[in-house]
Amino acid sequence: MRKTGAKNEREFKKLRTRAEEFLHKRSEDSRTSPVENVQKLIQELHVHQVELEMQNEELRNAQTELAESRDKYFDLYDFAPIGYFTLDEKGLILEVNLTGADLLGSDRAALIKKVFSRFVAPGSQDAYYSHRKQAIETGTKQVSEIELKRKNGQSSHAQIQSVAVQENEGNTIRLRTAVVDITERKRAEMALLAAHSHLEKKIEERTADLLTNNAQLHQEIERRTLVEQALKGSEMELHLLTSRLLTIQEDERKAIALDLHDTITQNLVAIRMFVETKLRAMPDDSQTGVSLERIYSMIGECIAELRRIVDHLRPSILDDLGVIIAVNRLCEEFQEMNHELSVEHEVAVKEKEIPEGLKIVIYRILQEALNNVSKHSEASNVKISLRKIESRIELVIKDDGAGFDAEDKRTQGLGKGIGLTSMKERAYLSGGSISIQSRKGLGTAVMASWNY
Ligand SMILES: Nc1ncnc2c1ncn2[C@@H]1O[C@H](COP(=O)(O)OP(=O)(O)OP(=O)(O)O)[C@@H](O)[C@H]1O
Numbered sequence: 001m002r003k004t005g006a007k008n009e010r011e012f013k014k015l016r017t018r019a020e021e022f023l024h025k026r027s028e029d030s031r032t033s034p035v036e037n038v039q040k041l042i043q044e045l046h047v048h049q050v051e052l053e054m055q056n057e058e059l060r061n062a063q064t065e066l067a068e069s070r071d072k073y074f075d076l077y078d079f080a081p082i083g084y085f086t087l088d089e090k091g092l093i094l095e096v097n098l099t100g101a102d103l104l105g106s107d108r109a110a111l112i113k114k115v116f117s118r119f120v121a122p123g124s125q126d127a128y129y130s131h132r133k134q135a136i137e138t139g140t141k142q143v144s145e146i147e148l149k150r151k152n153g154q155s156s157h158a159q160i161q162s163v164a165v166q167e168n169e170g171n172t173i174r175l176r177t178a179v180v181d182i183t184e185r186k187r188a189e190m191a192l193l194a195a196h197s198h199l200e201k202k203i204e205e206r207t208a209d210l211l212t213n214n215a216q217l218h219q220e221i222e223r224r225t226l227v228e229q230a231l232k233g234s235e236m237e238l239h240l241l242t243s244r245l246l247t248i249q250e251d252e253r254k255a256i257a258l259d260l261h262d263t264i265t266q267n268l269v270a271i272r273m274f275v276e277t278k279l280r281a282m283p284d285d286s287q288t289g290v291s292l293e294r295i296y297s298m299i300g301e302c303i304a305e306l307r308r309i310v311d312h313l314r315p316s317i318l319d320d321l322g323v324i325i326a327v328n329r330l331c332e333e334f335q336e337m338n339h340e341l342s343v344e345h346e347v348a349v350k351e352k353e354i355p356e357g358l359k360i361v362i363y364r365i366l367q368e369a370l371n372n373v374s375k376h377s378e379a380s381n382v383k384i385s386l387r388k389i390e391s392r393i394e395l396v397i398k399d400d401g402a403g404f405d406a407e408d409k410r411t412q413g414l415g416k417g418i419g420l421t422s423m424k425e426r427a428y429l430s431g432g433s434i435s436i437q438s439r440k441g442l443g444t445a446v447m448a449s450w451n452y
Pocket residue numbers: 372373375376377399401402403404411412416417418419420421444
């Protein structure tokens with residue numbers, strides 16, 4: 001450790017005391033001793049002189065080191081990256097480093113004895129005042145952010161940290177204030193804030209857009225729901241209409257069948273009987289008789305044809321003999337009228353197992369399906385089955401003909417035939433289900449079923 005200040009002084013005192021003691025002792029000795037004693041004394045004095053010179057040298061070195069370290073301290077103080085101020089109790093600047101002076105845009109010398117608040121922007125005066133007051137009153141470190149106004153009018157942002165210290169054995173209070181330039185940070189903060197508020201604005205706009213879109217979507221959903229409801233309503237109406245149509249059709253057919261039966265058929269029967277009576281009265285070789293015979297058989301054909309039509313319109317066979325016989329008869333007649341076709345039919349259900357109301361439905365679906373086979377299919381084989389499988393009654397008409405695109409709605413609907421639609425409606429209205437499967441070149445299968 002180097003000897004400095006008071007320590008050096010103590011060493012000199014010690015040295016001086018020793019030298020005085022030594023001289024005192026030598027003067028006593030010189031009274032009693034001869035010349036050698038004087039020489040010895042001179043010798044020792046030389047030694048002391050050298051010793052003193054060495055100590056002088058050491059002192060000079062210590063002084064130089066002291067000066068160097070003081071310079072270093074001032075360098076560090078002056079060129080520190082933050083400003084340091086020493087203020088008195090009233091806020092007068094007593095000391096300031098170069099960085100601090102630079103922060104205020106002034107010469108260091110010009111700042112001494114100036115109030116620091118002179119360089120505080122008006123908007124930050126209150127904050128600075130309470131900062132200083134708090135530091136002095138509480139004795140704790142205070143940190144604040146204020147706006148500074150440089151000498152040339154430029155403003156900057158600074159963070160100030162102040163601690164109050166006592167000097168002069170507590171009689172004087174000083175404030176050590178460190179000032180950090182935070183202008184760049186503030187600028188970045190402002191930019192960040194601006195970016196943030198811009199972003200928030202964008203988010204608000206986007207949210208507003210989304211809300212509008214959402215509202216529009218809701219409106220659209222509501223509109224569609226209403227349309228869907230209206231559509232369902234229309235569908236229901238259509239079903240009701242179709243059902244009414246089918247009932248009217250059945251009633252009309254029945255009425256026409258009755259009319260035909262009661263009027264034309266009865267009249268024809270009466271005419272045939274009249275012709276028959278006339279024929280009997282004719283001689284066998286009569287030419288008129290031959291003509292009458294022809295008329296008689298033509299009337300018979302007409303009556304048979306009329307009966308077939310009447311039957312077709314309202315199959316009395318259903319009421320008279322039941323659906324099983326009616327289905328068998330229909331299949332047989334179909335075979336008779338379509339010689340080129342091989343017709344197979346199977347009935348595996350008992351008459352009493354088929355509910356009364358279902359009989360006309362089964363009959364009409366079979367009638368329409370067979371009509372379609374003969375009109376459109378050009379099939380070689382057709383298989384018909386009416387069966388009861390567990391609690392299900394099932395009617396299937398399957399052909400191996402040309403088929404059609406059953407998914408193509410253009411084959412049905414307005415301006416087209418109503419056969420397929422009426423089959424579906426009849427099945428639906430009677431509580432059953434129907435599937436019409438067909439593909440071009442792969443034949444057609446009509447499958448209707450009812451659960452009981
Ligand atoms: N078994 C089938 N084979 C081939 N094509 C068929 C068959 N059944 C129906 N089609 C096709 O489906 C169309 C619709 O049949 P649908 O019974 O509805 O009408 P239609 O027979 O033409 O007329 P309508 O039955 O009203 O007298 C037919 O025009 C035909 O092209």
